[in-house]
Amino acid sequence: MRTVGGASGLARRYTTYAVAGALLVGTVATASTAMAIGIAGPLSFTPTDFGSVKVGSTNPLTVTVTNHGGNPALISRLAVDGVSFATGDAGTCALGANIAGSGTCTVKLEWTPAAVGPLEAELRMGYSEGAGSTNYAVGLTGTAVSDEVPVPNVSNKPNKPRDERVVGGPKAASYMIKWKTPAGTSQERPVGAYRLTVQQQRRSKFIVDKRVDSGTLQYKITRKQLLKATLKSRGDVGGRIVYIVKVRAVNTAGTSAVSQARLVMALR
Numbered sequence: 545m546r547t548v549g550g551a552s553g554l555a556r557r558y559t560t561y562a563v564a565g566a567l568l569v570g571t572v573a574t575a576s577t578a579m580a581i582g583i584a585g586p587l588s589f590t591p592t593d594f595g596s597v598k599v600g601s602t603n604p605l606t607v608t609v610t611n612h613g614g615n616p617a618l619i620s621r622l623a624v625d626g627v628s629f630a631t632g633d634a635g636t637c638a639l640g641a642n643i644a645g646s647g648t649c650t651v652k653l654e655w656t657p658a659a660v661g662p663l664e665a666e667l668r669m670g671y672s673e674g675a676g677s678t679n680y681a682v683g684l685t686g687t688a689v690s691d692e693v694p695v696p697n698v699s700n701k702p703n704k705p706r707d708e709r710v711v712g713g714p715k716a717a718s719y720m721i722k723w724k725t726p727a728g729t730s731q732e733r734p735v736g737a738y739r740l741t742v743q744q745q746r747r748s749k750f751i752v753d754k755r756v757d758s759g760t761l762q763y764k765i766t767r768k769q770l771l772k773a774t775l776k777s778r779g780d781v782g783g784r785i786v787y788i789v790k791v792r793a794v795n796t797a798g799t800s801a802v803s804q805a806r807l808v809m810a811l812r
Contacts, residue, residue: 584617584645584673587680594655594663594686602656603686607667609637609649616642617671621679622651626665630654643671657688705738705761705791705803714784714810718766723791723803725761734758734793734801742807744774745786756791770809784810 588610597603611617619641635652643649651667663686670679705723712719721740740763742752751773756763774785787807792800 584611584613584615584643584671585678586612587617587643587669587671587678588612589667589669589680589682592667592682592684594684596687596689597655597657599657599660599688599690602654605653605655605684606635607651607653607682609643609651609669611643611645611647611671614645615673616644616647617673618642619649619669620672620677621668621670623668624653624665624684625668625681626663626684628656628658629665630656637669653684655686657686660688660690662687705734705793708789708791708803708805710789710805710807714808716767718764719770719807719809720762720764721789721791721805721807722762725758735796736794739792739794739800741790741792742770742787745788745806747775749773749775751787767809770807784808 589607590610591605592607594603594605619637619639622637622639630653635650637643637649637651641649651669653667655663655665657663663684665684667682667684668680669682670677672678705725708721708723710719710721721742723738737755737757738761740752740754740756741750742765743750751770752763752765754763770785770787785808787809789805789807791803793803794800
């Protein structure tokens with residue numbers, strides 16, 4: 545336990561100062577008390593997280609070290625305990641340098657992970673004031689991730705949308721295309737939106753090509769909208785026009801399954 549004599553001659557006892565993300569080895573005053581009586585420290589370190597880093601790539605991190613005391617802290621130890629590390633340029637923290645009271649310095653680090661997984665490393669720093677010294681072991685965090693995209697399951701197609709139908713007679717002013725969520729568990733479930741297409745029979749051009757949210761499961765199309773995009777032919781005169789409605793479900797691999805219905809519209 546470290547004791548410091550005050551101006552009144554009374555000795556004061558100081559408890560361990562907890563620094564977020566750091567393990568303090570030794571006993572120092574709290575930040576407010578250290579400032580009031582003019583001693584060095586405690587120190588704080590931010591940030592300490594590299595985030596996600598791809599294997600083989602280099603990610604820099606600048607750690608700011610703050611001296612919360614009123615006196616300068618003389619850096620007596622500075623090291624990184626871990627693999628795949630390098631010390632970057634232009635860091636202002638250095639062995640034998642002072643961190644001014646209420647001042648800061650920076651440690652520049654670079655991490656180049658060689659394998660996937662969490663980072664296990666520590667930044668170690670010590671400072672001295674007179675005959676005493678205090679040491680810190682600051683945990684550094686981060687995750688090394690693979691640059692490869694995992695291959696999704698492509699063994700099964702997604703289940704088809706089921707009970708697809710068109711609501712509305714041949715002369716209706718509008719038609720409601722409806723379908724249901726696929727049933728069964730033998731194949732993959734669709735992901736994301738469905739793709740709805742409507743095209744005139746024996747024609748390649750889409751009159752409708754739309755992504756419909758999986759929570760909606762229906763789409764309304766008007767007679768006027770269909771006729772505007774319809775290519776007339778001799779066989780259509782006085783008769784009817786047939787449209788092909790398709791709903792596509794897609795899985796995570798991009799494999800699709802299609803459900804199909806017919807929309808029949810009378811010309812008059």
